[in-house]
Amino acid sequence: MAAPDAVAEAAVPPGFADTVAIEGLSAPTAVSFAPDGTVFVAEKSGIVKSFDSLADTSATVTVDLRDEVHNFWDRGLLGLAVDPGFPARPYVYALYSHDERPDGGQWGDQCPDPPGATDEGCLIDARLAKLTVDSSGVATARETLLSGWCQQYPSHSIGTVAFGADGALYVGAGDGASFNFTDYGQRGNPCGDPPEPAGTDLSPPDAKGGALRSQSPRRPADEPVTMDGTIVRVDPDTGDAMPGNPFAASDNPIKRRVIAYGMRNPFRFAVRPGTPELWVGDVGWNAREEINRIPDGTDGVAENFGWPCYEGGAKQAGYDGADLTVCESLYSSGSVTGPYFAYSHGGSVVADDGCTQGGSSISGIEFENGTSNYPDAYDGALFFSDASRGCIWAMRRGADGQPDPSDIVLLQSGIQAPVDLKIGPGGDLYYVALASGELRRISYAGGANRPPMAVAAADPTSGPAPLTVQFDGTGSADPDTDDTISYEWDLDGDGSFDDATGSTASYTYIEQEVVTAGLRVSDPDGATDIDTVQIAVDEPDQPEPIVVIDSPDEEFQWRVGQTIQFTGRATDAQDGSIPADALDWRLTLRHCESADDCHSHVVRDFERTAAGSFTAPDHEYPSHLLLRLTATDSDGNTSSSTVRLDPRTVELSFTSSPTGADLTVGGAVEQAPFTRTLIVGSTTTISAPERQRLLLLGLFPIRHRFVGWSDGGSRTHAITAPESAATYQANYQVCLLWC
Known part of the structure; x- marks a missing residue:
């Protein structure tokens, strides 16, 4: 879950407002709203918190799973769902990376170092836990509903758990493969992917490990199937495959659960209201982010979105160049579902949207459900976010009723890593801001009654005791200009708004402490909003370390x-x-x-x-x-x-004889000669096509066949960037009759 290092000031279109709903969270990753108004929030470390409502400023720790969660890099507690029958069915579902070593011990929120997380990785599985929650918001029982997945590297872990309209539970997970090189299982193959046992490095063309686990449902019946790179549909009480799944007749219980596969990291997906459709945000590698559509999770049709053989609807150069049988057979069959929409890492989603392009990672998917006060143009819109770019967009409906890729507008920018989108109370869109530790709400200043917006200011916000602070709430406002708002202050930070009324207040702090003071404003119809400000009271004349x-x-x-x-x-x-x-x-x-x-x-x-x-x-x-x-x-x-x-870097040159061959380095293909900058000691893969047309004597395009790399490696192999500049040449010779 990538966070932008610097983002512009948050901005929404005219008429919209972005306000804090819950703050003071520690690396929040997911939110789920219960039918009774309870708000559940997951934190990456493994804690689930609950709030009686959005007005509740005091969290209850529903469950603390930190001893079980592998909170490392992009791993952690990442998915959360509340049973739609809550509280009659008092269940909350938590999806997390499981901290357990293959030998039965624990990694302890780290990886063996050396060799390090990006070298041989650290193997984990994942868990879906079913929590039974009592009326106080505390989990009284926990059951592991689903476990498995095989994930070697510290990203592309699990993601979303969500209920469908059919009452089934849908669960997604990434491929668990390397994000640095074309990974087909050549680093130890700890998952035991075919055709060799665990501990044996795999090689093309028969390798089926690494990212190729995303294609495991295509394996023969006598080979193992994994849930990596898939979405599964299971019974929310047992974790078993639901009837009607595409592979319901399989003898393999894992395969029976799968309804869609061929994804790199389907981190977030959503069920379209009133339909059986699933819309999936799949995080890309070098080229594109995807939004994929599963037309019906219950129709018995398995969608294959093609990763790692495809990315963004095109052949993925790194895996295509390796001539892997898994990919070559997919290319020849053409049985791949392309993305509904994809956007390039090198371009804007919307022209001049101002969103940073320091990487891309689609991180939220949600639909407007007809209950918001948003303008009619947003009815049924598909909202999606990118955590790296710090933005949220709306893909509005077209004439056919489907989201229209040609009608996308920017809804919000300058966000500190939006990692989850949900429609919540009032039909408004809420988002989880990982880096700022907040749940935020996007509302529109329209409708019969529009809530006020609280703005609390304080002067000073820090200093030695005794510290007298002047509070000012005059920046608060109500978009319904005829409404008069009332003010209530919590100045001592005890969660009760009983210390002062009026638009301004004063309070003297006499002890060293850090206090979160709050202002609650209300309109005559009972709509409220809360803003807080933190006051740091030091001992007299004590400077910072x-x-x-x-x-x-x-x-x-x-x-x-x-x-x-x-x-x-x-x-x-x-x-x-x-x-x-x-x-x-x-x-x-x-x-x-x-x-x-x-x-x-x-x-x-x-x-x-x-x-x-x-x-x-x-x-x-x-x-x-x-x-x-x-x-x-x-x-x-x-x-x-x-x-x-x-880092120390090195320039590597890639040439061919004859010149002009298409060569693949990492995940990108380029015509030789060319150079790439790599970090010294880093690993990448290089591939040369077995046959291609090259110019004979610089004049005539003639078929040539590959005969070897200058470093003696196989046609597809890994290289480690050396200390000093080096050249890697792919050598070809003219084909004779047998070519």
Whole structure:
């Protein structure tokens, strides 16, 4: 789940408003609204919280699954659904990456280091848990409804769990494969994919591992099937396959569950209201993001969207170049469902929409259901979001009643990583902002009664005790200009709005503390809105800690697989030297579309230590690392320092003899000669077609056949970027009669 490093100020079209519904969350990933008004929120670490309503400012911890959840990179607790019969059927479903090693131990929210998460990975499975929740919002029982999946690398894990109109539970998961190279199982094959047992590296053309697990439902009956890269349809009480599934006659219980496959990372999907349709956002690799349509999850037809053989409706160059039998047979059969809509990583979704292009990751899918106050043009619209770009768009309905790819408008921009979209109370669109820790609401200033908007300001917001703060709510307003709003303040942070009334207030804080003060405004019809402001009260004259990272410094450059030692320290006026158990580190990888247009993946946290080490991860270039040290003094004051760590890079040249051959490096094909910049020590795959037309003597296009790479590798093989510039040449010779 990628987050943009910097986004523009949030903006919505005229007439719309974007307001905080719930704040103060820690890396929220999903939201689900119960029929009785209860709001359930999942946090990536493994905690499910519940709120009695959107007006409830005090969360109840429904369940704490942190001991079971593998909260690492893009893994974690990512999916959440409430039974549509709630509370009569008091069930909440949580979908998460499961922290369990193949030997039965736990990874402990990390991966073996070395070799590191992007080298050989760390194998996990995933779980769908059925929680029984009592009237207080606490889970009293937990049942593992579904387990499995085989995921080697720290992204493309599980995603959405949702109920269909048929009462079935739909569950999606990614391929669990590498995001750095063409992965067909050549790094240990820990999942035991055909044709070799676990622990045996696979090779073309017969390999069926890595990303090719997304095509596992096509395997012969005597070979294993996985749920990776699929959406399954199961009974919400047993986890068994539902009747009418496409492979209901199979002897394989996993295959019986599958209704759609051939996806890289179907992180979010939604059921279109009043229909059996599923609309799926599938996160792409090098080229495109997809929105895929499953016409009917109950019709017994298995949709194959083609990954990894296809991406965005076109052949995926890395997997096509490897001449894998799984893909070649799919190309010849033509039995692939193309995307309903796809957008390029290198272009805007809507012209001049202003959304950053520092990578792309489609991260939310939802439909307007006819209950909002939005303008008529949005009736039945398909909303979708991109966490990397920080934007939400609306694909409005066309004349045929279907979402129209030619009529897309920007709804919201400047969002801190929108990772889930849901229609909630009032029919409005709500979104989960991962990076800002908020659930937010997009409303429209139309309809019979429009809710007010609270705006709370404070001056000052921090300082030593005693601290007198002046609060100002005069920026609050009601779009219905004839309505008079009332004001209620919670100034001591106890959750009760009973400390003051009126548009302004004053309060003196006498103890060192951090208080979330709130303003609740109401209109005459009872519609409310809440805004909060945080007040940090320090001990008298206690400055923040001074934080120093001693090593590494910004001159340091790393190579993949290198062990990097880090050390740091902090002091402040009161405590002197701050102890190591008050020092915390965070390592973040920034993945870039260009040198300065990046989004972030949190790799790992190191808690309560002044020193440590990590292995530099493998990744495509351009990318770099951020290492942040945060110190907390005895009064709870914090301060941080960050160092940027750039990689060592190398220019690799790719040529052919004769010149002009189409060669594939990583996931992209290009005509030789060309160069690529790689991080030293990184892994990529190179492929050369077995036959292609090349110019003889630079004049005549003649069929040639491949005879070898200059490094002696097979036609498709992995290379490790060397320390210094190198050339890889694909050699061809003229075909004779047998060619």
